[in-house]
Amino acid sequence: MWGWLRRRPREIDLAMWQQCCQRAPWLHGLDAPRRERLRALSARFLHEKTISPVGDLQLDERDGVLLAALCCMPLLELGDVGLRGWSQLIVYPDAFRVQRSHVDAAGVLHEWDDELIGESWDSGPLILSWADIQADIADPHAGYCVAVHEMAHKIDALDGAIDGTPPLPRDWQRQWASDFQAAYDAFCAQVDAGRDTLIDPYAAEAPEEFFAVVTEYHFSAPDVLEQAMPTVAAHLRRFYGESPGLSANNQPSAAAPRITTPR
Numbered sequence: 001m002w003g004w005l006r007r008r009p010r011e012i013d014l015a016m017w018q019q020c021c022q023r024a025p026w027l028h029g030l031d032a033p034r035r036e037r038l039r040a041l042s043a044r045f046l047h048e049k050t051i052s053p054v055g056d057l058q059l060d061e062r063d064g065v066l067l068a069a070l071c072c073m074p075l076l077e078l079g080d081v082g083l084r085g086w087s088q089l090i091v092y093p094d095a096f097r098v099q100r101s102h103v104d105a106a107g108v109l110h111e112w113d114d115e116l117i118g119e120s121w122d123s124g125p126l127i128l129s130w131a132d133i134q135a136d137i138a139d140p141h142a143g144y145c146v147a148v149h150e151m152a153h154k155i156d157a158l159d160g161a162i163d164g165t166p167p168l169p170r171d172w173q174r175q176w177a178s179d180f181q182a183a184y185d186a187f188c189a190q191v192d193a194g195r196d197t198l199i200d201p202y203a204a205e206a207p208e209e210f211f212a213v214v215t216e217y218h219f220s221a222p223d224v225l226e227q228a229m230p231t232v233a234a235h236l237r238r239f240y241g242e243s244p245g246l247s248a249n250n251q252p253s254a255a256a257p258r259i260t261t262p263r
Contacts, residue, residue: 011039011043012039012042012046012065016061016062016065017039017042017065019062020042020062020065020066020069021035021069023062023066024066024069024070024137025137025140026070026073026140026219026244027069027073027244028244029243029244030244034076034241037076038069038072038073038076039069041068041072041075041076041079041080041083042065042068042069042072043068044080044083045068045071045072046064046065046068048083048087049068049086049087049088049089050087050088050089051064051067051088051089051091052089052090052125053091053093053130054090054091054092054093055092055093056093057091057092057093057130059091059130067089067091067128067133067147070133070145070147070148071089071126071147071148071150071151072151073145073147073148073151073219073244074148074151074152074155074215074219074240075151075155076240076241077239077240078155078166078239078240081158082151082154082155082158084158085123085154085157085158086121086123086124086125086126086154087125088124088125088126089125089126089127089128090125090126090127090128091127091128091129091130092127092129092130093129093130094129094130094131094132095129095131095132118132118146118147118149118150119150120150120151120153120154120157122157122162126150126151126154127150128146128147128150129146132146133146133147136220140220141220141221142220142221143199143200143216143217143220143221143224144200144216144220145216145219145220148215148216148219148220149212149213149215149216150212152211152212152215152216153208153212155167156208156211156212162208163207163208164180164184164206164207164208164210164211165177165180165211166211166239168239172238176235179231179232179235180207180210180211180232180235181207182231183210183229183231183232184203184204184207184210187199187203187204187210187229188204191204192204197228198224198227198228199213199214199217199224199225199228199229200213200216214229214233214236215236215240218236218237218240218243219240219243219244222243
């Protein structure tokens with residue numbers, strides 16, 4: 001277990017923070033106040049969370065700051081309340097396998113292995129693939145950011161229900177639920193019909209995955225999200241703040257072809 005992170009001072013060294021911002025393309029578009037807010041949130045993350053590399057994976061202090069920054073991007077408006085309820089970030093070198101089981105209506109037990117690039121456990125750790133984090137950084141406009149995806153699940157769980165709706169004031173919650181359900185239903189109809197979609201078809205898996213996937217697009221391909229689902233994009237801008245401002249010239253015109261394993 002990576003104990004030094006818990007002992008770090010709250011403030012992240014400025015030179016190290018600047019290096020982190022250079023490594024993560026999504027941070028380039030943040031204005032100075034939001035960048036400083038993210039720096040403070042990242043320091044809180046490092047103070048409260050234990051980062052545990054798995055196997056032979058070696059992570060240094062700069063990598064820890066990068067992981068903290070990526071996980072905290074969705075918390076720029078919500079604040080450190082988004083860090084509640086869990087204490088560990090587990091980082092695998094690459095995609096990892098988990099065993100699943102399900103008992104069907106006939107009482108038959110089915111077991112299988114899933115290969116994942118990230119996972120978020122209810123009241124448990126957040127798990128990420130380091131190789132996929134690097135792939136996201138190398139192709140930052142493709143609509144993928146696994147750290148943001150899994151943090152969206154953590155945010156979703158804050159109100160006690162993982163259903164694609166984060167904690168919101170009551171009036172906004174009702175409008176959010178209505179708009180997201182309509183967008184999700186229409187998107188699932190497209191996927192079921194075999195039509196090409198601008199958004200990764202994985203978003204059709206469940207309402208909570210829809211929320212996590214569109215959150216990725218908010219940060220990494222906001223123009224694509226605006227084109228595909230303007231009402232959803234508007235809700236996310238209100239909830240997360242403006243996207244870091246990736247150039248429209250760098251956005252893909254359709255769902256990126258990169259092959260990914262389920263989150």
